[in-house]
Amino acid sequence: MKPTVFITRKLPDKSIAVLKDQFEVRMWEEEEVPVPKEVLFAEVENAEALFTVVSDPVTEELLSAGKNLKVVANMAVGYDNIDVEAATKRGVLVCNTPDVLTETTADLTFGLLLATARRVVESAEFIKQGKWQSWSPFLLAGHDVHHKTIGIYGMGKIGEAVAQRAKGFGMEILYHNRTRKPEAEKVLGAKYCSFDELLELSDFVVAMAPLTNETKHMFNAEVFSKMKSSAIFINSSRGAVVDEEALYQALIHNVIAGAGLDVFEKEPISQDHPLLSLPNVTALPHIGSASIETRMSMIHICVDNIQRILTGKNPRTLVNKSLLSE
Numbered sequence: 001m002k003p004t005v006f007i008t009r010k011l012p013d014k015s016i017a018v019l020k021d022q023f024e025v026r027m028w029e030e031e032e033v034p035v036p037k038e039v040l041f042a043e044v045e046n047a048e049a050l051f052t053v054v055s056d057p058v059t060e061e062l063l064s065a066g067k068n069l070k071v072v073a074n075m076a077v078g079y080d081n082i083d084v085e086a087a088t089k090r091g092v093l094v095c096n097t098p099d100v101l102t103e104t105t106a107d108l109t110f111g112l113l114l115a116t117a118r119r120v121v122e123s124a125e126f127i128k129q130g131k132w133q134s135w136s137p138f139l140l141a142g143h144d145v146h147h148k149t150i151g152i153y154g155m156g157k158i159g160e161a162v163a164q165r166a167k168g169f170g171m172e173i174l175y176h177n178r179t180r181k182p183e184a185e186k187v188l189g190a191k192y193c194s195f196d197e198l199l200e201l202s203d204f205v206v207a208m209a210p211l212t213n214e215t216k217h218m219f220n221a222e223v224f225s226k227m228k229s230s231a232i233f234i235n236s237s238r239g240a241v242v243d244e245e246a247l248y249q250a251l252i253h254n255v256i257a258g259a260g261l262d263v264f265e266k267e268p269i270s271q272d273h274p275l276l277s278l279p280n281v282t283a284l285p286h287i288g289s290a291s292i293e294t295r296m297s298m299i300h301i302c303v304d305n306i307q308r309i310l311t312g313k314n315p316r317t318l319v320n321k322s323l324l325s326e
């Protein structure tokens, strides 16, 4: 019998042709509605491979239901939706999609920074709502980006790609990271500093760190109080690195000036969430890597990893690397 692959979201037929040629491919046929938990649990029972997206919780319970499961290929660089420890204990390989989305996500992050600073979304809504009466000196005036200071928290590949864009805008680049990045310091002129210095000196504080036990709710009331009152906070990593209530309070009390958010603690965020009521918040629906080219490349990596693992080869982008050496 052919091994079974379950794909949790509808994908274009041509992007999964390689899998269909060799395996029994089952797919949740909805593009925008997530697979219901009971369907996922029923499907995982017979699956050797799961193709997942960031909104699918791959819990210990799901992994134990997947008695034949060999691989979870997650269509994202982040894998905080997966209990990697539980997967590793069961010998299930976890794969992600690094590198291909680096530049695309950096474009969106810097675009969100520009949009928030220069009030682009608010201005576009203003004109479409017929509110434009006349040119006036401070109509929708925002903050400059060029030659300001950007502070990047989490200098991984995407952080460095954001820094590269900031360099083009003549910005002073500060960063804080678990390890120093000598190459980024040399090539981009990025300066390493403590987290507190980054908060105190930056005009734009950009959260780029993955969500872990250490980074959960890292951006809290105390952290916002250390930022400049003119600071703009940008988050395109994971919603849960921010205490959203603390961010809301910081915004309404002018502790900081604005926020650009591509990610939220609960996604999709509900329409009546207080953050969405604020004019100085630019909110996007988790589209960091969402260009057609990059999303196709991410699918391709997942497909390739599944194909390789189910035919006895090593995957290209493995998260729980300890499993290969066993």
Ligand SMILES: O=CC(=O)O
Residues within 6 Å of the ligand: 054, 075, 076, 077, 078, 079, 101, 237, 288, 289
């Ligand atoms: O959020 C998306 C990703 O982690 O790739």
